Amino acid sequence: MDLSYSKSLENSSIILNDVILKDTVDSIRLTKRPYRNSAPTIDWNRDETLDSFIDIDALDAEFERLSTHFKSQLVELRKHPNNQSLHHTLTTTKDALMRIRTWSSLLNTADGLNIVKKNIAKQREQELIQRKYEIDEILKITKAQSTIDLCFLMDCTGSMRKYLDATKNQIRQLTEAIVHLFSTKPYLAFVGYRDINENMEKLDFTNDENIFQEYLNNIQAMGGNDTCEDVFSGLEAISQLSWSNPNRILIHICDAPCHGQEYHEFQGTDNDNYLKGDPKNRDLLKLMFNIKELGITYCKIQLNETTKKMFEKFAFIFGSISEIHVDDPECLIKRIIERTSAIIQSNIKSTLSSYHNTNKRIKSYTIFNKEPDWNLLETYSVNITEIIPPNDIEDLFRPLCVNKTDGEIKIALNPFAKGSLRFAFYGQFLNDDSYFIDVVFKELANADSKANTFIVYQEHLEIQAIAQFLAEQFNIEQQRIFRNFLPIIYADAHLVQQKLNPTKIYQVERRMHQEWHKWNNNSGGVSLNEYSTILQAFSHWTYHITSGRLMVVDLQGVKVDCAYLLTDPALHCEDLLRFQKTRTNLGIKGMHQFFRTHICSDVCSKLNLPASLIESNDNLVNRFDESLVCNATSEINENLDIKTTEEKDFETIDKDQLDTIENFELC
Numbered sequence: 001m002d003l004s005y006s007k008s009l010e011n012s013s014i015i016l017n018d019v020i021l022k023d024t025v026d027s028i029r030l031t032k033r034p035y036r037n038s039a040p041t042i043d044w045n046r047d048e049t050l051d052s053f054i055d056i057d058a059l060d061a062e063f064e065r066l067s068t069h070f071k072s073q074l075v076e077l078r079k080h081p082n083n084q085s086l087h088h089t090l091t092t093t094k095d096a097l098m099r100i101r102t103w104s105s106l107l108n109t110a111d112g113l114n115i116v117k118k119n120i121a122k123q124r125e126q127e128l129i130q131r132k133y134e135i136d137e138i139l140k141i142t143k144a145q146s147t148i149d150l151c152f153l154m155d156c157t158g159s160m161r162k163y164l165d166a167t168k169n170q171i172r173q174l175t176e177a178i179v180h181l182f183s184t185k186p187y188l189a190f191v192g193y194r195d196i197n198e199n200m201e202k203l204d205f206t207n208d209e210n211i212f213q214e215y216l217n218n219i220q221a222m223g224g225n226d227t228c229e230d231v232f233s234g235l236e237a238i239s240q241l242s243w244s245n246p247n248r249i250l251i252h253i254c255d256a257p258c259h260g261q262e263y264h265e266f267q268g269t270d271n272d273n274y275l276k277g278d279p280k281n282r283d284l285l286k287l288m289f290n291i292k293e294l295g296i297t298y299c300k301i302q303l304n305e306t307t308k309k310m311f312e313k314f315a316f317i318f319g320s321i322s323e324i325h326v327d328d329p330e331c332l333i334k335r336i337i338e339r340t341s342a343i344i345q346s347n348i349k350s351t352l353s354s355y356h357n358t359n360k361r362i363k364s365y366t367i368f369n370k371e372p373d374w375n376l377l378e379t380y381s382v383n384i385t386e387i388i389p390p391n392d393i394e395d396l397f398r399p400l401c402v403n404k405t406d407g408e409i410k411i412a413l414n415p416f417a418k419g420s421l422r423f424a425f426y427g428q429f430l431n432d433d434s435y436f437i438d439v440v441f442k443e444l445a446n447a448d449s450k451a452n453t454f455i456v457y458q459e460h461l462e463i464q465a466i467a468q469f470l471a472e473q474f475n476i477e478q479q480r481i482f483r484n485f486l487p488i489i490y491a492d493a494h495l496v497q498q499k500l501n502p503t504k505i506y507q508v509e510r511r512m513h514q515e516w517h518k519w520n521n522n523s524g525g526v527s528l529n530e531y532s533t534i535l536q537a538f539s540h541w542t543y544h545i546t547s548g549r550l551m552v553v554d555l556q557g558v559k560v561d562c563a564y565l566l567t568d569p570a571l572h573c574e575d576l577l578r579f580q581k582t583r584t585n586l587g588i589k590g591m592h593q594f595f596r597t598h599i600c601s602d603v604c605s606k607l608n609l610p611a612s613l614i615e616s617n618d619n620l621v622n623r624f625d626e627s628l629v630c631n632a633t634s635e636i637n638e639n640l641d642i643k644t645t646e647e648k649d650f651e652t653i654d655k656d657q658l659d660t661i662e663n664f665e666l667c
């Protein structure tokens with residue numbers, strides 16, 4: 001581990017003296033507890049292996065905790081004897097109690113320790129086999145869903161030379177980026193059209209980038225007669241290609257409309273020799289239907305306004321045609337990569353969510369996207385469960401302690417949104433204040449009572465508390481190194497459980513009103529549209545600082561001027577059985593998925609993070625880096641101005657670091 005982290009962080013003051021930032025952070029806090037002006041003491045060098053299961057005190061404590069839980073659930077069951085969820089919780093808790101009792105008694109005997117160890121090992125082994133199988137399935141699906149057919153449909157007449165050349169020059173960036181992001185070569189096809197009875201260009205799908213490049217190199221931008229072109233021949237050729245992969249994307253790049261008065265605003269035959277429409281009498285409806293039937297995502301790159309009316313007509317039949325904005329040919333392939341990766345990721349996400357939801361019943365709610373009149377809604381008394389934040393890095397590797405209080409809530413009758421895992425309800429929450437605050441209540445969507453136990457909700461809460469803790473530590477590191485930076489702040493989350501109906505459990509958080517972003521996910525996906533070097537470095541740092549035992553991913557939330565406000569993270573843990581109920585922990589393989597697509601930025605290097613685990617081709621990374629992460633670089637230059645040595649803690653900087661800092665300030 002990096003020795004600079006062994007420095008005690010006890011008195012590091014966190015950066016909340018800025019009024020705007022303080023207000024922002026306040027806006028996602030649930031309680032009025034004071035900010036942590038100093039972070040808890042952490043000895044990052046401690047390297048104990050936790051074996052709490054065989055520690056008799058830990059067993060006693062766990063027995064005590066479960067007994068209390070068991071008693072309170074028993075009281076509830078007497079009130080609601082038909083509640084199946086309570087029955088299930090009680091049975092599970094009872095089993096766990098029995099197991100601990102047996103183990104505890106065994107531990108007092110001479111051979112007991114060995115028997116307990118064996119039992120524990122056997123039980124964990126079975127659970128591990130099951131979980132490993134599930135993770136392999138998830139990764140297999142992710143990979144299978146990453147394969148892509150990408151077809152360029154391009155006007156190849158004289159006026160398009162700049163864009164044709166850009167495609168020729170940059171196409172390798174695209175293949176490299178897709179390989180880098182999704183570990184699979186894209187299948188590429190090309191259809192070029194000109195004017196009626198002029199030569200067409202057509203290359204069916206290939207995943208050999210050399211064949212594709214050679215084909216492109218031989219195409220000349222030429223011909224074109226009048227302004228309008230024979231777009232219909234291009235469309236006709238699209239459905240004749242051998243589309244075969246799960247992701248099918250058509251990129252239509254053109255600067256002129258098709259023939260026919262109804263597709264443009266030109267007057268007279270100067271611009272259009274066939275004002276009556278396609279001279280070959282092809283039917284647009286049929287052309288569009290053939291493309292749509294193949295499940296193709298149609299993207300257009302409209303280089304000027306003349307094609308506007310044509311694309312409106314197309315979209316009227318086809319449905320949604322999404323636009324990729326390209327102002328400069330130099331950015332053509334970059335914009336296509338961004339859009340392509342977003343389409344693939346959303347495809348993977350929906351496949352995985354249907355995989356997770358196979359045979360699962362989803363709670364039946366009607367979505368109603370309007371905030372209710374709170375005066376008309378009933379107030380419910382609730383038990384509030386709050387995770388006590390970790391104090392120490394070892395705290396991250398054992399169940400966190402909780403604090404229980406009472407409160408009141410009001411909740412909308414219908415959710416206003418549904419995510420892949422949860423429904424979200426508008427709500428109001430009264431905790432340690434005398435007035436209600438606006439909140440969101442999140443309820444798990446799965447209708448299975450086993451998936452709705454308190455423990456499942458508590459796991460989500462623990463994950464968030466760990467991410468919150470690591471983000472606080474990360475901010476201190478950022479502050480140590482950078483003059484201006486964006487802190488990462490995780491929203492507070494509590495659990496509320498209705499006293500009169502304990503099956504009603506919700507995670508509660510403050511509302512975030514700004515535009516939602518998801519920067520990375522738990523299977524290595526990273527948003528190129530919203531690329532953030534800071535957030536990517538945060539995930540990398542969490543891996544590094546925990547010696548590879550844990551990594552925070554699934555970074556999502558909102559970006560405001562002074563901070564990233566995040567929620568709903570996922571954790572990959574070395575221990576696959578940790579957080580197994582939330583099912584987002586993909587263990588070491590999940591961490592490898594992150595590094596597969598992660599490119600260490602200047603932020604990573606200033607944080608002294610060792611380069612990623614996965615061997616990468618240096619050239620590939622460099623080109624990929626330059627071409628795609630330019631937004632991210634400006635983020636560093638604008639916001640992450642590095643501190644001079646005087647501002648930084650002098651003792652922690654060595655000679656080499658000084659050199660890099662100076663170089664950085666120059667560029």
Ligand SMILES: [Zn+2]
Nearest residue numbers: 540600601604
């Ligand atoms: Zn990195």
